[in-house]
Amino acid sequence: MVSKNQIKTITGLQQKKYRKQHKLFFAEGIKVVQELLNSNFELHHLYATTANLFAGLPNHKVSIITDDELKKISALTTPQSCLALFTMPDEKPLTTTGLIVALDDVRDPGNLGTIIRLCDWFGVDQLVCSAECVDVYNPKVVQATMGSLTRVNVVYTNLKEYLATAETPVFGTFMDGQNIYKQELPQNGIIVLGNEANGISAEIEALSTNRIAIPRFGNLQQTESLNVATAAAIILSEFRRNF
Amino acid sequence: MVSKNQIKTITGLQQKKYRKQHKLFFAEGIKVVQELLNSNFELHHLYATTANLFAGLPNHKVSIITDDELKKISALTTPQSCLALFTMPDEKPLTTTGLIVALDDVRDPGNLGTIIRLCDWFGVDQLVCSAECVDVYNPKVVQATMGSLTRVNVVYTNLKEYLATAETPVFGTFMDGQNIYKQELPQNGIIVLGNEANGISAEIEALSTNRIAIPRFGNLQQTESLNVATAAAIILSEFRRNF
CATH class of the missing domain: 3.40.1280.10 (SPOUT methyltransferase, trefoil knot domain)
Structure with missing residues (x-):
């Protein structure tokens, strides 16, 4: 289940000013989402159309949604079974070598x-x-x-x-x-x-x-x-x- | 001026089957159109929003159109001042060296x-x-x-x-x-x-x-x-x- 407010927030994240305001960004599709989950990025919330795609995540961070609901939050012409919100990390300082x-x-x-x-x-x-x-x-x-x-x-x-x-x-x-x-x-x-x-x-x-x-x-x-x-x-x- | 029939034909050329049927394809924007005009490709018709963009072309092959008309025939989100139809050439035989x-x-x-x-x-x-x-x-x-x-x-x-x-x-x-x-x-x-x-x-x-x-x-x-x-x-x- 995705509320109207959530749809508004997530589609808003297609714009930089709302990403900055909420300190959130999103990724879609199993491959990219999986890579981000396996990294230091902090999951805010995951929306997926199948429960068993991402076993092991805390229940309160996962919503199982319908294909129609995914379509409403997706930025893709052909949505890809999941969309995950992540916290925008602080910029790390630059190294000067290499x-x-x-x-x-x-x-x-x-x-x-x-x-x-x-x-x-x-x-x-x-x-x-x-x-x-x-x-x-x-x-x-x-x-x-x-x-x-x-x-x-x-x-x-x-x-x-x-x-x-x-x-x-x-x-x-x-x-x-x-x-x-x-x-x-x-x-x-x-x-x-x-x-x-x-x-x-x-x-x-x-x-x-x-x-x-x-x-x-x-x-x-x-x-x-x-x-x-x-x-x-x-x-x-x-x-x-x-x- | 672009007629309804022309709009239908040109937008149809976004699909392969109509390109094959009419033996035509199109290009947009001064740079690409200019390169095609300077090559062996044969111009079928040019639609441009300004008369002086392509001086020297035969009159019957050029139509000056409005921005609104260009929008109707263009495949781009932001149309670029001209669209030209070219004849699809026959495939040239392959060389086998190089x-x-x-x-x-x-x-x-x-x-x-x-x-x-x-x-x-x-x-x-x-x-x-x-x-x-x-x-x-x-x-x-x-x-x-x-x-x-x-x-x-x-x-x-x-x-x-x-x-x-x-x-x-x-x-x-x-x-x-x-x-x-x-x-x-x-x-x-x-x-x-x-x-x-x-x-x-x-x-x-x-x-x-x-x-x-x-x-x-x-x-x-x-x-x-x-x-x-x-x-x-x-x-x-x-x-x-x-x-």
């Missing part, structure tokens, strides 16, 4: 989710986002992470100030940068990726100590840019391929 | 569009799709290609038969494959990528002469898979990085 990814104004939820999944795959546990980036607790981001959110620390900050005080090299990707395939890449550094339409902003560009580029193959007339998530995949693969 | 990408049952339009863009970037001009793959003229695929569709030959075929008669090595990606970073990769070959949820099917796996894997970094508990488009980015980058 390989770090920083995003300058990345707006697309799918791109952010995919980049979090890539960070997880390539052992990058710190992701720094400029304040303009899409919110990590946006339901579309949470779904796209496929549970990787539990293993990557995502921190929102003033990116300019953060990079200005960085003690490791800052790698910005630019069309006229140095061929990424022809250089030694360190294990400590910050990889900056820019906005989908405009790339890295001028003020962040000025803070890039190393200008890198993914070369296009051949000299044909080709596409002028890569999607930010596929660029992230190629760059992270290059940084990690020799280790 | 680097070729083959997709086994890739269903997501965004993934197919991103992979076409990657093929274009990395100079792969042949993309072979199994019959189960999403249609390349699906409007979401066309938009995601960002114009790369004009430079990549996409052919639908019986993938099993195609691979069974292939004369170059067939590279399938599997969790237990050989580390892709530690082998010499040829310039002739077929890279096979599998379905989003199930990977490469058993019958296609049996036809893979080379089993490759993208290793995860470290030994931590990490995400168990990469999105098919990000896997494609990393694999294509590896095949092309030394050339």
Whole structure:
């Protein structure tokens, strides 16, 4: 059973201001919910259409609901048997060593989710986002992470100030940068990726100590840019391929 | 001016069966439309909200329409000033040399569009799709290609038969494959990528002469898979990085 008030609260959580107000976010589908349950995220409440999906959880934290009720609270076109509310944790402080990814104004939820999944795959546990980036607790981001959110620390900050005080090299990707395939890449550094339409902003560009580029193959007339998530995949693969 | 019949025809083109029946597909937005106009694709009709966007086109192929009319024919939530209908070309025959990408049952339009863009970037001009793959003229695929569709030959075929008669090595990606970073990769070959949820099917796996894997970094508990488009980015980058 889901009350009208609960429906209003849960659907409200699709908006950042209500997530902030309630300090809650939600995830859907067994895979993502299970990963979050197995992590440090604190379950607030679970709504599921079958009782035996999640045995062992305290009774007062679980409601068995109908498919119709799930449809009313879900953000998905095709709801996936469960929806769980979790407490939004406090941001953990950033570490300053190791390989770090920083995003300058990345707006697309799918791109952010995919980049979090890539960070997880390539052992990058710190992701720094400029304040303009899409919110990590946006339901579309949470779904796209496929549970990787539990293993990557995502921190929102003033990116300019953060990079200005960085003690490791800052790698910005630019069309006229140095061929990424022809250089030694360190294990400590910050990889900056820019906005989908405009790339890295001028003020962040000025803070890039190393200008890198993914070369296009051949000299044909080709596409002028890569999607930010596929660029992230190629760059992270290059940084990690020799280790 | 757009007639009711035209609206019905154009919105119908969002479905494969009507695209096949009319032998037409459409693209939206100046960038994609411009790229298609500059290619071998044949313009059927252009609908634009401003007259001077596309000077030089024959008058009878252009209609100036209002924002409201564009909204009625557009497949986008936020229509983008123009929509153009193009004739679906006949499939060109496949070449059998060079680097070729083959997709086994890739269903997501965004993934197919991103992979076409990657093929274009990395100079792969042949993309072979199994019959189960999403249609390349699906409007979401066309938009995601960002114009790369004009430079990549996409052919639908019986993938099993195609691979069974292939004369170059067939590279399938599997969790237990050989580390892709530690082998010499040829310039002739077929890279096979599998379905989003199930990977490469058993019958296609049996036809893979080379089993490759993208290793995860470290030994931590990490995400168990990469999105098919990000896997494609990393694999294509590896095949092309030394050339």
